[in-house]
Amino acid sequence: MNVLFFRLEWKQMLRSRWMQLVAILFVFIFVAISLIQQIGLPNVDGFTRQTASFLNLLLFLLPLFILTIGSMGVASDLESGWYSLLKTYPMSITQYIVGKYLALLLSFMLILLLAFSVVLGMSGLAGQSHLPTVFVGLSIITVLIFSALAIICGVVAKSRLHALALSLVVWAFALLLVSYTLMAVGTLVAGHILQKLTIIMIHLNPAEWIRFGYFIFSGQSSVLGPSFYEFTKFYNSPTGFIVYGLVTISWVVLPLLLAGVLLRRKEGRA
Amino acid sequence: MKCLWTILCFSNLLWFIFAMPAKADILTLQEQIDATPSGGVLVLKDGIYTGQFSITKPITLKGSKHTELKSNAKESLLKIENTQNVSLENILISDAHIGIVMKNTSNVSLHDVKLQNVWSGVQIYNSKDVVVNGLTITGIDGHYSKKGNGLAIFNSHNLTISNNNFTNVQDGFYIEKVQAITLADNTVKNSRYGIHFMYTDNALAKSNEFNQNVTGIMLMMTENTQIENNNVKEQNGLNGAGFILFEAKNIDILYNHFQANRTALSTQKLTTSTVGHNTFQMNQTAVELIRSNKENIVYANDFVGNIVNIRSDGTDSSIKQNYYDDYAGIDIDDNGIGERPYVALQSFGQWMVRQPAYQYFIESPGVVLLNEMDRQTNLLETEQLVDEEPMMHSSHKATIESNILVWEVVVGLIVLVFGLWLWRREVAI
Numbered sequence: 001m002n003v004l005f006f007r008l009e010w011k012q013m014l015r016s017r018w019m020q021l022v023a024i025l026f027v028f029i030f031v032a033i034s035l036i037q038q039i040g041l042p043n044v045d046g047f048t049r050q051t052a053s054f055l056n057l058l059l060f061l062l063p064l065f066i067l068t069i070g071s072m073g074v075a076s077d078l079e080s081g082w083y084s085l086l087k088t089y090p091m092s093i094t095q096y097i098v099g100k101y102l103a104l105l106l107s108f109m110l111i112l113l114l115a116f117s118v119v120l121g122m123s124g125l126a127g128q129s130h131l132p133t134v135f136v137g138l139s140i141i142t143v144l145i146f147s148a149l150a151i152i153c154g155v156v157a158k159s160r161l162h163a164l165a166l167s168l169v170v171w172a173f174a175l176l177l178v179s180y181t182l183m184a185v186g187t188l189v190a191g192h193i194l195q196k197l198t199i200i201m202i203h204l205n206p207a208e209w210i211r212f213g214y215f216i217f218s219g220q221s222s223v224l225g226p227s228f229y230e231f232t233k234f235y236n237s238p239t240g241f242i243v244y245g246l247v248t249i250s251w252v253v254l255p256l257l258l259a260g261v262l263l264r265r266k267e268g269r270a
Numbered sequence: 271m272k273c274l275w276t277i278l279c280f281s282n283l284l285w286f287i288f289a290m291p292a293k294a295d296i297l298t299l300q301e302q303i304d305a306t307p308s309g310g311v312l313v314l315k316d317g318i319y320t321g322q323f324s325i326t327k328p329i330t331l332k333g334s335k336h337t338e339l340k341s342n343a344k345e346s347l348l349k350i351e352n353t354q355n356v357s358l359e360n361i362l363i364s365d366a367h368i369g370i371v372m373k374n375t376s377n378v379s380l381h382d383v384k385l386q387n388v389w390s391g392v393q394i395y396n397s398k399d400v401v402v403n404g405l406t407i408t409g410i411d412g413h414y415s416k417k418g419n420g421l422a423i424f425n426s427h428n429l430t431i432s433n434n435n436f437t438n439v440q441d442g443f444y445i446e447k448v449q450a451i452t453l454a455d456n457t458v459k460n461s462r463y464g465i466h467f468m469y470t471d472n473a474l475a476k477s478n479e480f481n482q483n484v485t486g487i488m489l490m491m492t493e494n495t496q497i498e499n500n501n502v503k504e505q506n507g508l509n510g511a512g513f514i515l516f517e518a519k520n521i522d523i524l525y526n527h528f529q530a531n532r533t534a535l536s537t538q539k540l541t542t543s544t545v546g547h548n549t550f551q552m553n554q555t556a557v558e559l560i561r562s563n564k565e566n567i568v569y570a571n572d573f574v575g576n577i578v579n580i581r582s583d584g585t586d587s588s589i590k591q592n593y594y595d596d597y598a599g600i601d602i603d604d605n606g607i608g609e610r611p612y613v614a615l616q617s618f619g620q621w622m623v624r625q626p627a628y629q630y631f632i633e634s635p636g637v638v639l640l641n642e643m644d645r646q647t648n649l650l651e652t653e654q655l656v657d658e659e660p661m662m663h664s665s666h667k668a669t670i671e672s673n674i675l676v677w678e679v680v681v682g683l684i685v686l687v688f689g690l691w692l693w694r695r696e697v698a699i
Contacts (some may be wrong), residue, residue, distance in 0.1 A: 014696045023693075048530070048552045049575050052633035059635050114689040121682025124675040179636035183618075186625060194627040211634060222508045222532070223554065225629030229508060 002095040005086070009103030022065050023111045030115040031122050033057055047223040054135055055214055058142060059175060059207055066146040067153060067167035070104045074154025075163035093263050097256055101151050108143045134218045138210055141248055145206045148255040155259045155266070174207035195227045206251050213244065299323050309355070323348050328355035338362045346371040350378060358383055368418065372397050380405055390418025391439065400429045409438035414462040414484070419444040423451070431456065441466040445473065453478060463488040467495065475500060480512070487513045489521065498524040505531040515540050523548060533558050537566070546570050554632065555581055560623065562587045572664045577633050581619030586654050589614070593661040601662045612660035613648040616641055
């Protein structure tokens with residue numbers, strides 16, 4: 001890894017007004033949802049509307065900002081010629097991608113740190129709840145996976161605007177369109193086919209993979225119903241945890257590897 | 271030498287008389303029962319009584335502080351048959367297949383009887399005027415299918431069952447073809463069904479507590495029953511439900527508190543019944559109506575923090591004057607009733623009833639948006655799951671303890687300051 005490049009990227013990321021606004025937005029929304037529902041409802045273990053709201057907030061906002069900011073950062077480098085300038089220094093493509101990835105990753109980790117610290121402090125003041133540790137873990141997984149996807153979106157895009165559009169498409173697909181398609185298909189096919197398609201979709205859609213992770217790690221897999229009993233039983237076993245880890249690592253490593261390959265091809269064509 | 275021998279013999283005799291542990295089972299309990307006259311009281315001394323016993327005449331059997339009955343037989347430990355006016359008090363029964371079986375009895379009472387490590391606790395057949403109070407049953411470990419019921423009652427009438435506490439049994443109370451039964455202040459935990467009513471008439475279940483069972487109350491083919499003031503929490507397993515009412519008639523579900531259940535109340539083929547003044551709080555689905563009809567009334571309930579308030583398979587019941595925390599209407603005339611109807615109909619809720627595999631998507635980001643769209647498009651709905659008079663205020667007063675947690679505040683503050691310092695340091699040129 002090129003430490004100098006990473007430090008430069010990390011500083012630029014934190015100096016960005018957009019990033020600072022995202023941090024304020026996250027802190028505000030996390031605290032608002034957490035406190036409003038904690039004050040209104042008793043602290044109950046399980047999948048409640050409060051936990052669902054928190055999970056959806058995590059799934060809606062975090063990927064959106066990571067994808068847009070991350071992909072536009074890479075696309076901007078390519079579009080503005082900054083990447084070509086960087087290539088005049090002794091830095092490989094892998095170092096560039098890893099540097100961009102880590103800068104994005106750590107910037108969002110810092111935002112999460114701020115948001116969760118405020119949630120923890122305010123919860124303590126309200127005397128209600130403890131910090132939801134499963135959400136902290138899932139937030140980290142979300143940042144890990146979507147930062148990698150953001151890099152590949154940026155590499156694929158031809159311009160910043162293209163990167164923005166591509167990020168939004170990926171976000172919409174992951175969060176909404178795949179689910180809607182599957183729900184629509186479910187009205188036409190038998191239940192067991194819908195169940196199998198859903199299981200495939202869980203593995204192929206990073207947003208669903210993270211959501212599924214919530215149910216597994218919070219011990220709430222029964223929320224998914226009897227149709228998914230065998231499936232959740234497997235993922236609740238030690239082997240299942242290992243498989244979950246491997247798939248998660250794949251979701252990080254494969255997009256980064258692919259980004260490297262695509263960037264090399266782009267360079268070759270240029 | 272002779273003197274020493276005499277002392278040795280004498281000391282052995284003393285040891286036999288005083289030092290040897292008292293073993294009550296050398297006395298036959300059955301003989302003591304047989305020797306007790308009708309209407310008499312048999313007080314059992316402390317000790318372990320092993321075997322199988324039978325009572326066929328009116329007596330009172332009272333245990334002492336450490337009276338224990340045990341049996342290794344694959345049948346019942348104590349039978350009470352063809353008799354009346356029998357009372358059992360203060361007895362511990364352990365390691366039995368079935369603790370007590372009553373057949374053809376009347377005016378029988380059980381008080382403060384404790385059963386532990388039993389396959390099934392008490393079975394009552396063809397009896398009347400039975401009182402069971404203070405019964406504690408702890409079943410065996412393992413799957414529900416490997417266990418018997420806590421208290422099973424068949425073909426009996428006029429029973430009062432109160433202040434009992436059951437854990438780890440199949441069904442806490444299995445009630446079949448029973449008339450006039452009251453179940454009050456009982457607690458059932460970690461079992462399959464808390465109370466299982468079958469073909470029962472004129473029952474009352476009140477002030478019971480059901481916690482972490484598969485289902486709190488399973489009521490099937492039963493009529494004229496009141497279920498009120500029960501506390502139903504955390505029936506949240508795969509098929510978890512607070513109450514399931516199936517093919518029932520004239521059932522009143524009143525003033526119950528449902529919290530954190532997978533489905534709080536599921537009704538199938540329910541007729542002429544009332545669901546009123548209950549609090550449904552933080553359940554995955556509060557009320558599920560399947561093959562329901564308009565003669566059922568769902569009124570004056572509080573729906574707070576549930577993911578799905580009411581869902582149905584397309585059939586409907588009369589829904590009115592409930593409080594819904596997600597109601598967005600206003601009350602112009604200040605009469606406590608919203609001006610706009612509340613429509614509980616959700617496309618996703620109905621899909622989930624019809625196709626269980628849809629449950630995966632519950633409250634997923636896509637479904638949340640879908641529900642929002644439903645809320646807008648359903649404003650014109652007048653047929654299904656519509657409450658014309660939604661209440662503006664909840665009658666349930668939530669009491670939430672609130673004490674400042676200092677360590678959380680301090681840790682949160684330290685981490686926040688560290689995060690801001692790090693950000694500022696990195697931004698500085």
